[in-house]
Amino acid sequence: MTVRAIPGFGLSIGIALLWVSLIVLVPLLALAVKPWEMGLAGVLRSLSEERVLASLALSFGTAALAGLASLPVGLLLAYAIVRLRFPGRRILDGMVDLPFALPTAVAGIALTALFAPNGWLGAPLAAAFGWKIAFTPAGIVVALVFVALPFIVRTVEPVLRDLGRDAEEAAATLGATRPQALARVVLPALAPALVSGFGLGFARAVGEYGSVIFIAGNMPMVSEIAPLLIVIRLEQFDYAGAAAVGLAMLVLSFAVLLALSVLQRLLRRGRA
Amino acid sequence: MPKTGLALPRRALLAAAPFIATGASAQTPLTLLNVSYDPTRELYRDYNAVFARNWQAQSGQAVRINTSHGGSGRQARSVIDGLAADVLTLALAYDVDAVAERGLLARDWISRLPSNSAPYTSTIIFLTRKGNPKGIQDWGDLLKPGVSIITPNPKTSGGARWNYLAFWAWALRQPGGSAATAEEATARLFRQVPVLDTGARGSLTTFAQRAQGDVFLSWENEAHLALQEFGADKFDIVYPRFSILAEPNVAVVDQVVDRRGTRAVAEAYLRGLYTDEGQAIAAKHFYRPRNAAVLAANASRFPAIDLVTIDDVFGGWTEAQRTHFNDGGVFDRIYRPGR
Structure with a gap:
């Protein structure tokens, strides 16, 4: 047996595993077991319905869009918080975390009121461009950006802080222009953090229910998200069917996160 | 003064101890849980106060009634999953049936009280x-053409199922x-629905506050x-x-009342809804x-209209x-692409 520098290895790993099992593994296992009550054919039939496929495509598509849309904004916010000094910086810093704290239903109702065709933003947008945001898939993306943004900011921020100004200054002394320094020095260093921030924001957005439900319009085949379909199946007392959609989301999310983690590793290796 | 700070709660605890002991052994305060659906909030707030007073006068027993509200289907599911409801007062028989199917109450619950165990009725209007x-x-x-209709999703809302069935019966x-022309008409109807909220209250918000739609299909x-x-x-x-x-419908949950020893008060609670007093409270809150x-x-509040029952037109819930409404049913067909 190897001697470890930190004592209490067995105890700490034991507590950690017990905790993870009780809170994460057992519920997930229950979810993974439930759908098979209806047999393999039943699960496949239940998942290959057009409405299920449409809702899965919608949930994952809008979550990916929201993650992508949050990337530049999140990066800019992190940059402003770390590198710039301006009055109200601390307030901005605090506001970034608000979506974590706010009940998502409150966010959903506020965003719907704002973007509805008679809302403060919805009315002028409709008048000027004919855009309809609330009660369309665009509204879903707006709600998901709201929940995903803080994840990007908070993962990029510490890496940017560690990077320090000196790397950019060194690039400048070697003759790089501002855009070159950003593109060749800052962004590559931040890329792994951006990927993991995207992954966290995406994962959070895929499962989001509370805020989306108010703004989506919930039309089958158009703006019906997969978590709503789970709720609908539960309303029909179809526990196994609900669990099947849940399991599909779990597997898809896991595949996306795994791919992102491989991408992150490649990016790190590329830099080393 | 840390000493008194410690002493006070201890003294309070000692003083309370006899009450806790007698409370546990002799007379636990009588409570009743009524699991209901969304729009009955105001109705049962009134009725609970009246019933508690009557029960106290009649039996000398104080009773506290808790009422839980939510979407009818979700409420039924909570009871199936273990919420100890003494009585159910839900939006439709199907939800009570779902609880009965799990053996929590007798299958023939609907015939145990007068008028299909529905002490008051309602209907769907515009x-x-x-x-x-x-x-x-x-x-x-x-x-x-050009009429935009607001209704919740029949898959998630009991009220929306009544909306849907009323339209179908009309068609x-x-x-x-x-059945073919009714399905065609219903498909056309739902193509004119811009937003499907999950419950009646959500739809009302969409109609009233977000200014969506020209007409809201509503519980009376x-x-x-x-x-x-x-x-x-x-x-x-x-x-x-x-x-x-x-x-x-309303029903006593047999398993729960037998376990908690609340059958007498639970049955009295539901029967009270049929008394003149209970009926007047229902009418006050616009239940027929x-x-x-x-x-x-109350004839002025309830215009006489021609009402069909679900048993007559659809052969029951x-x-x-x-x-x-089940997966693959007519409502799903309406939204299938290519129509």
């Missing part, structure tokens, strides 16, 4: 913008009406509540000539009383649910 600018008078007017009654009592809430100058209530008789005398006394 709420339009003030002045009814689109001229919506009957179900057929909903299909006029069947049209000259040459059949919710429509009157909306007028009180948002002002009678904003909306008009329109009674179609024909609608469906919605019977929100079963009692003819109470109904006559189980059948209606299976044909229309």
